[in-house]
Amino acid sequence: MPIISILNPKGGCGKTTLSTNLARYYHDKEFKTLLVDTDPQGSSSDWHAAREDNPLPFIAYNKPDNLKALPGIAAAYDMVVIDGAAKLEGMMSAVIKVSDVILIPVQPSPYDIWATADLVDLIKARQNVTEGLPKAAFVVSRAVKRTLLEREVVDALTEYDLPVFESCTTQRQVYPRSAAQGLSVFDGLTAVQARTEIRSIAEELKSLYEGEYRHVA
Ligand SMILES: Nc1ncnc2c1ncn2[C@@H]1O[C@H](COP(=O)(O)OP(=O)(O)O)[C@@H](O)[C@H]1O
Numbered sequence: 001m002p003i004i005s006i007l008n009p010k011g012g013c014g015k016t017t018l019s020t021n022l023a024r025y026y027h028d029k030e031f032k033t034l035l036v037d038t039d040p041q042g043s044s045s046d047w048h049a050a051r052e053d054n055p056l057p058f059i060a061y062n063k064p065d066n067l068k069a070l071p072g073i074a075a076a077y078d079m080v081v082i083d084g085a086a087k088l089e090g091m092m093s094a095v096i097k098v099s100d101v102i103l104i105p106v107q108p109s110p111y112d113i114w115a116t117a118d119l120v121d122l123i124k125a126r127q128n129v130t131e132g133l134p135k136a137a138f139v140v141s142r143a144v145k146r147t148l149l150e151r152e153v154v155d156a157l158t159e160y161d162l163p164v165f166e167s168c169t170t171q172r173q174v175y176p177r178s179a180a181q182g183l184s185v186f187d188g189l190t191a192v193q194a195r196t197e198i199r200s201i202a203e204e205l206k207s208l209y210e211g212e213y214r215h216v217a
């Protein structure tokens with residue numbers, strides 16, 4: 001029952017897109033999956049509500065303290081995916097505390113990467129008192145092309161000494177198009193490349209939480 005959180009205080013970096021698509025990926029693989037919204041903006045809640053017959057179990061939390069109940073609830077699931085709060089005092093720390101794995105989506109710009117410094121500090125402070133847990137990694141989100149990253153982006157990321165996933169999402173219309181209908185890239189649309197992106201991210205996540213991830217600096 002790993003609790004996977006998608007965290008980054010910056011809005012627009014792809015947290016909700018990754019959370020909803022990963023949750024649907026796990027659900028389709030027949031993992032009993034719970035999607036959790038911790039963002040007061042409620043995008044995952046809106047996404048979930050946009051489809052009357054949404055098959056995913058779902059909870060929204062609006063107070064950090066309420067998250068204390070999550071580990072108990074998570075025990076009944078194979079997979080829990082938390083869509084992280086953009087900015088809500090205390091919510092980020094509460095999410096870090098209940099997480100087994102944290103994925104930090106970042107757009108490939110040095111400014112966006114530097115903006116994650118406080119989050120990385122919070123994660124490392126937690127890792128220092130809990131024998132390296134939760135595990136955490138960056139995933140590049142909304143890359144314009146799946147080419148080698150610019151030198152300055154790679155340099156900015158390596159400063160943090162956290163793994164950076166080889167897989168990423170690239171900028172594709174199918175992400176907002178499917179979200180608008182409460183769907184994922186695994187529903188009806190022709191979205192072969194987007195599906196491959198989400199599947200590859202899920203596979204890297206698996207090796208991260210199973211402790212087999214090799215950090216190539
Ligand atoms: N890979 C992508 N390609 C195209 N649009 C994307 C991609 N990822 C996210 N978006 C769009 O960018 C906007 C912000 O993404 P979102 O997932 O809501 O970010 P966050 O939850 O971090 O604020 C949304 O309109 C979303 O549909």
Ligand SMILES: [Mg+2]
Pocket residue numbers: 015016017039041043044083
């Ligand atoms: Mg969001």
